[in-house]
Amino acid sequence: MIKNRVRQARLACEFTQEALAQEVEVSRQTIIALEKGNYTPSVKLALQLASALGTTIEDLFWIESEE
Amino acid sequence: MKSLRTYYLTRFILVALICAIMTWSGLPWWIVSVVFILGAGFFVWAPLSGRYRIVNETHGAPLRMDERGRQVRERAGRNAFLIMQALSLGLFLYGQFQEPPSIPAAAIGIMLGVGMLSYLVLSLLYEREALLD
Numbered sequence: 001m002i003k004n005r006v007r008q009a010r011l012a013c014e015f016t017q018e019a020l021a022q023e024v025e026v027s028r029q030t031i032i033a034l035e036k037g038n039y040t041p042s043v044k045l046a047l048q049l050a051s052a053l054g055t056t057i058e059d060l061f062w063i064e065s066e067e
Numbered sequence: 068m069k070s071l072r073t074y075y076l077t078r079f080i081l082v083a084l085i086c087a088i089m090t091w092s093g094l095p096w097w098i099v100s101v102v103f104i105l106g107a108g109f110f111v112w113a114p115l116s117g118r119y120r121i122v123n124e125t126h127g128a129p130l131r132m133d134e135r136g137r138q139v140r141e142r143a144g145r146n147a148f149l150i151m152q153a154l155s156l157g158l159f160l161y162g163q164f165q166e167p168p169s170i171p172a173a174a175i176g177i178m179l180g181v182g183m184l185s186y187l188v189l190s191l192l193y194e195r196e197a198l199l200d
Contacts (some may be wrong), residue, residue, distance in 0.1 A: 011072075012142075021120070026118065026129075026133040026134065026135065027117045027118065027119065027120045027133050027135070027136065028117065029117025029194075029197070030117070030134070032117075032197075032198055033135060033197035036197075036198070038196070039133070040199040042134050044134075051135040
């Protein structure tokens with residue numbers, strides 16, 4: 001299962017969901033779904049998010065084993 | 068907010084223009100009214116739906132579907148198609164038991180209607196599903 005810390009990184013950068021959505025060219029609902037862990041982004045969007053939030057893709061996303 | 072104002076204004080002008088052409092070409096007022104309500108309704112719904120974002124720089128077509136929107140549409144389309152396939156198989160089997168074997172012509176229209184309705188319901192369902200905890 002892919003986990004993320006997009007919400008924490010966004011808040012650290014003082015971005016609103018709307019501002020981040022505009023930055024990475026997606027809808028605000030996509031950011032909401034991502035933060036809730038209900039949507040796994042494409043590699044392109046993950047890279048755009050990492051770039052917009054000034055971090056790395058590894059820091060934003062990781063795989064958590066389901067046991 | 069300004070970008071949404073521009074979007075709403077240009078879309079309203081577009082729908083009004085289409086309706087004016089339809090009226091000018093002699094179509095009944097109620098068809099023009101239905102087209103106006105559906106057209107305006109779609110353009111009001113689109114930015115609120117979460118499936119589109121507004122890009123005013125491309126003046127002609129400001130609605131852009133993002134990757135999650137595309138995923139929702141593809142998933143709903145695939146499953147609606149499967150429902151239609153199951154329905155057509157059911158209709159085919161029903162037809163085989165008739166004497167002589169036949170399928171009523173209206174059944175095809177109903178099948179397409181069920182397919183479209185399934186697509187709409189499924190896409191709304193998948194859209195909501197991603198936003199819930």
